[in-house]
Amino acid sequence: MGIALVSSLKQQGLTDTVVPVSRLVVFLVIAALLGLIAASWPARRAARLDVLTAIAAQLCAHRGGSHQAEVRARLDEPLSRWQWLVKWLLAIPQYVVLFFLWIASAVPCVPVRVFRQPVGQFTGAAP
Numbered sequence: 305m306g307i308a309l310v311s312s313l314k315q316q317g318l319t320d321t322v323v324p325v326s327r328l329v330v331f332l333v334i335a336a337l338l339g340l341i342a343a344s345w346p347a348r349r350a351a352r353l354d355v356l357t358a359i360a361a362q363l364c365a366h367r368g369g370s371h372q373a374e375v376r377a378r379l380d381e382p383l384s385r386w387q388w389l390v391k392w393l394l395a396i397p398q399y400v401v402l403f404f405l406w407i408a409s410a411v412p413c414v415p416v417r418v419f420r421q422p423v424g425q426f427t428g429a430a431p
Contacts, residue, residue, distance in 0.1 A: 307411075336396060343392070351385055 313319075356375050 347388055
């Protein structure tokens with residue numbers, strides 16, 4: 305998309321394309337904060353949920369009656385309520401790296417997909 309945009313702007317006389325890095329960083333930070341805020345309510349709700357009671361209720365609803373289901377389980381270690389937040393914070397840099405890898409893998413495909421021409425016509429090399 306970027307190459308097509310730059311080439312179409314060159315045809316109209318605009319040769320310099322400037323993207324301020326500070327604005328991109330601000331948008332990235334805002335998007336990350338909004339994602340964390342949007343995920344916090346369902347995560348808190350899920351953290352308060354008693355899993356065994358939910359399984360029992362779902363089993364009873366699935367059977368179509370008010371039958372009691374008995375589930376026995378043993379919790380090996382105490383769970384941390386902050387563990388999910390730490391895991392998400394550790395995953396954010398990985399998502400950023402994956403995003404840039406996706407862009408890097410898409411760049412060679414843009415001339416072929418957008419212009420429907422071999423890459424060699426742009427570089428002068430034989431395909």
